[in-house]
Amino acid sequence: MKIKGPLFDLNQSLCCGQTFRWQSSEDHWWYSVVNDRIVKVRQIEEELEFEIQPGLSAPKEFISNYFRFDDDLESIYQKIGKDDFLIKAISQARGLRVIRQDPWECMISFIVSQQNQIPKITRSIETMAQKFGTCTIFEGKNYYLFPTPEQLCTAKIKTLQSGFNLHGCALGYRARYVLGTAYLIYNNALEFRLDDLKKLPYNTAYRLLIDSFFGIGPKVADCVLLFALDKLEAFPLDTWTRRIIRKLYFNDERIKDEKIKEFCADYFGEFAGYAQEYLFCNRINICQSNPGKNMTKAL
DNA sequence: ACCCAGGCGATTG
DNA sequence: CAATCGCATGGG
Numbered sequence: 654m655k656i657k658g659p660l661f662d663l664n665q666s667l668c669c670g671q672t673f674r675w676q677s678s679e680d681h682w683w684y685s686v687v688n689d690r691i692v693k694v695r696q697i698e699e700e701l702e703f704e705i706q707p708g709l710s711a712p713k714e715f716i717s718n719y720f721r722f723d724d725d726l727e728s729i730y731q732k733i734g735k736d737d738f739l740i741k742a743i744s745q746a747r748g749l750r751v752i753r754q755d756p757w758e759c760m761i762s763f764i765v766s767q768q769n770q771i772p773k774i775t776r777s778i779e780t781m782a783q784k785f786g787t788c789t790i791f792e793g794k795n796y797y798l799f800p801t802p803e804q805l806c807t808a809k810i811k812t813l814q815s816g817f818n819l820h821g822c823a824l825g826y827r828a829r830y831v832l833g834t835a836y837l838i839y840n841n842a843l844e845f846r847l848d849d850l851k852k853l854p855y856n857t858a859y860r861l862l863i864d865s866f867f868g869i870g871p872k873v874a875d876c877v878l879l880f881a882l883d884k885l886e887a888f889p890l891d892t893w894t895r896r897i898i899r900k901l902y903f904n905d906e907r908i909k910d911e912k913i914k915e916f917c918a919d920y921f922g923e924f925a926g927y928a929q930e931y932l933f934c935n936r937i938n939i940c941q942s943n944p945g946k947n948m949t950k951a952l
Numbered sequence: 953a954c955c956c957a958g959g960c961g962a963t964t965g
Numbered sequence: 966c967a968a969t970c971g972c973a974t975g976g977g
Contacts, residue, residue, distance in 0.1 A: 670958065767959040773975060774958080816974055825973030830960080870960045891958035909967090933958075 654712055656701045660726045662748025663696035669934045671880055672752050673762055673775045674782075674799070684791075686782070686798050687719060688755050691791040706791055721750050724885075724927075733921050733928040738901050738939070742931040745938065749930060751879065756847035757838065758799045759881035760866075763873045764830050773823065780822045781805075784812070802839035808832065830868025837866065847882075855884045871910065879926040888917045888925040893936040900939070 667675045667683055675685040682695045693704040694716075701720075705712050717723065726748070734740045761781075766774045782797035785804045789796050810832055816823035824831060837843055843865055850858040855878065862874040869877075872891055878884035888894075890910055898913050899905055902920075921928040932939065 763958080764960095766957095768957055768972080769959090769974085770957045770976075777974095814973070819975090821974095823974055825975090826971090827960095827973080868960065872959055876958080889958075892956095893958065936958095 654703055654705075656703070656713055656716060656722075657699060658701050658717070658720075659722055660748050661696070661701065661720065661722070661750060662746070663694060663701065665746045665749040665934065666720065666752060669746070669749060669930060670771050671930065672754060673771075673778050684796070686789075686796050689787075689798055691789060691796050692716075692719075693791075719753055721753050724750060726750070729924045729927050733924050733931070735920060739928060739931065742935040742939075746931055746934045749934060751885065751926060751930060753883070754881045755799070756850075756877060756881040757802065760834065760847070760869070760873070760877050761799075761805075761831055763876040763880075764834060764868050765824060765827055766876070767827060767868075767870075767873060769827075776819075777822050777824055780820075781813070784808075784822065802835045805831065805835035806839045808835075827868065830866075833867045834869075850878075851882050855886055858882060858884065859887075871914075875926075879929075885924050885926045886918065886922070888914060888921070888929045890914055890917075891933075893940070894929055894933055897932050897936060897939050 663683065672685075675683050677683050680695070681697075682693055684691065684693050686692070690709070691706045695702050701716070703712070703716055705715065709715055730743050734743055762774070762778055765777050769777075778799075779797075782799055785800035785808055786797040787804075789798065810828050813822045813824045813831060814826070814828035815821040816825075822828070838847075845861065850861060853861070858878060859874050862869050862877060863871065872889050875887040875889035878887040879889060890898075890913060895910065895913060898917065899908065902916065903913075917925050917928070
């Protein structure tokens with residue numbers, strides 16, 4: 654099936670670190686598990702070709718919902734393209750879209766992402782899926798759904814934590830955060846469902862996430878809000894974007910996160926999350942080195 | 953042998 | 966309140 658879509662760059666959108674379960678194959682096809690379905694996608698020129706199994710009643714809507722085709726990118730570019738830095742960053746990743754993910758999977762993924770590196774995050778999540786998720790077969794290959802809260806609750810903390818020679822989940826100290834979160838969700842111990850947070854204002858949802866879960870702080874909360882709960886004003890502040898904002902707008906001064914986020918909300922406005930994605934995507938160009946490198950003593 | 957990673961919670965001053 | 970520490974594991 655095909656969609657002649659709006660402005661869109663599949664590779665930029667899949668490779669920018671917002672999602673961790675896509676794998677590229679021969680012929681430029683990408684494969685992933687989206688919720689409980691295997692999805693296969695490739696982009697040729699302006700056309701997005703895809704296949705979804707098992708069969709769906711509204712596959713095109715599924716795809717355009719997942720890739721947020723309703724976001725008017727040109728209009729968003731107008732709003733976040735406030736200066737030459739952003740205009741450059743946008744031009745380098747034109748067509749990158751925020752992807753609308755499942756809140757549960759997104760939350761666990763970004764808990765795993767803390768104080769971690771993208772290749773290792775990817776490997777950890779894949780291993781968790783293989784160990785605890787449901788297996789389905791597509792084109793003769795095994796694919797594993799992201800584990801449900803119930804499935805994750807069966808995990809032993811040591812199994813999640815340990816790496817044993819690259820065969821374990823290797824979550825390290827984050828294992829207890831993941832397990833604790835799974836327990837809370839599975840036992841329905843919260844006053845709200847994750848999806849309910851979509852209906853709340855950004856600030857309320859932000860506080861609820863941080864206050865309800867063990868291991869979710871400002872950064873992870875903002876990732877979940879941006880990538881899964883439709884809060885495009887969320888601006889996840891990680892080591893990279895912190896350094897980028899300080900460098901571009903504060904002359905490398907060591908100002909506090911609270912001030913940075915205040916500035917970003919003000920400066921970029923309702924689509925600050927998109928600004929964050931384009932800046933993060935261009936982090937190497939902007940910083941030209943690791944953020945923390947040799948900075949510990951210098952400050 | 954270091955030092956760091958898409959941070960967070962606990963502990964100090 | 967603000968600033969600093971420890972954390973598990975893997976990679977450079």
